[in-house]
Amino acid sequence: MDPIRQDATLLLDRLLSGARQVIVVGHTHPDGDALGSVGAMTAYLAEKRGLTVRGIFPDTPPETLRFLCREDFLYADAQREASLRFIGGSDLVILQDCNNFTRTEALAESLRASLATKILIDHHLNPDRDAFRLVFSTPDVSSASELLYWILLDLPDVAGDARNLPADCLASLMAGMTTDTNNFANSVFPSTLQMAGGLLAAGVDRDGILDQLYHNYRENRVRGMGYFQNEALHITGQGVAYMIATRSVIERFDLREGETEGLVNVPLSIGKVRLSLFLKEDKGFFRVSIRSKRGTSAQQLAVRYFHGGGHENASGGRLFFPEDIPSPEEAAAYIEQVSSAFLNE
Ligand code: 5GP
Numbered sequence: 001m002d003p004i005r006q007d008a009t010l011l012l013d014r015l016l017s018g019a020r021q022v023i024v025v026g027h028t029h030p031d032g033d034a035l036g037s038v039g040a041m042t043a044y045l046a047e048k049r050g051l052t053v054r055g056i057f058p059d060t061p062p063e064t065l066r067f068l069c070r071e072d073f074l075y076a077d078a079q080r081e082a083s084l085r086f087i088g089g090s091d092l093v094i095l096q097d098c099n100n101f102t103r104t105e106a107l108a109e110s111l112r113a114s115l116a117t118k119i120l121i122d123h124h125l126n127p128d129r130d131a132f133r134l135v136f137s138t139p140d141v142s143s144a145s146e147l148l149y150w151i152l153l154d155l156p157d158v159a160g161d162a163r164n165l166p167a168d169c170l171a172s173l174m175a176g177m178t179t180d181t182n183n184f185a186n187s188v189f190p191s192t193l194q195m196a197g198g199l200l201a202a203g204v205d206r207d208g209i210l211d212q213l214y215h216n217y218r219e220n221r222v223r224g225m226g227y228f229q230n231e232a233l234h235i236t237g238q239g240v241a242y243m244i245a246t247r248s249v250i251e252r253f254d255l256r257e258g259e260t261e262g263l264v265n266v267p268l269s270i271g272k273v274r275l276s277l278f279l280k281e282d283k284g285f286f287r288v289s290i291r292s293k294r295g296t297s298a299q300q301l302a303v304r305y306f307h308g309g310g311h312e313n314a315s316g317g318r319l320f321f322p323e324d325i326p327s328p329e330e331a332a333a334y335i336e337q338v339s340s341a342f343l344n345e
């Protein structure tokens, strides 16, 4: 069940033992898995290994996920100098929940240039193996948090017993896995349920985590969701559902970062829908979320038409204007055209 190679964990143990200052890096627009897995690793390295460690992200997480943020996190958008200084002084870089440095955006250049030993812990396809000394990569787990759980259990000081991990570490792992599986709705493997059982047995307060994740939104989110499903949901004859959150709608409902999270999944509950896209307007581009049912590849659509990638049934990317479409108003026509071409292939 344990998806980790023993020799890889032994090398990880050796690299950690030789390290002094460590940086654990997550991707831009951090989600629950990025924050959870980075938080878990940071808690382990600080509390069990006594290392000087920081979790670093290119940008500040949304309010909705702030409960997963540790005091030792740095955000490059608000703390650029401190972030670059910490990278410069680190002898170990651990990248988690993304498969290359490109998704660390403003940090990518200094991370690539760093002479520190580099480790990757990720569950996406196509890892950039050449950029790392040690790679833990498998798409056959729910999340980076799950992969990290199995790695940590294999380390000598944890010795297969989750109770040897700090409480913060365990809670972060549970939160990261829960968000990436959409609370056990997708990407659930036998190892995922084993992990969940291990975390519960070790005392994690799962109900408390669920309250933070799913029962703590502002009213605006629910009202905005109602609008999108009523007024802004389009479904093509081929079963492609899409919703476009323009700036004016975002302002009308005062939707903050993170408050449209999960909306892209809703249309998949309709039998005839096989692909769902949610577009959110930003400066000069739309952020694109894509979900698909079995037999249709969200990942391929993201790679081919939205400069993105991700997992087979859950991917994302961007749609730029005026580069990809002349103006934001053309987004609907673009989606209809490329999804039709994609499904007719
Ligand atoms: P979400 O729709 O929740 O933002 O993202 C779903 C998944 O798509 C993420 O877990 C990530 O794997 C992938 N993803 C999202 N945005 C991008 C992007 O801009 N580039 C790439 N390569 N993958 C993305």
Ligand code: MN
Pocket (backbone or CB within 6 Å): 033, 034, 097, 123, 143, 144, 180
């Ligand atoms: Mn993930």
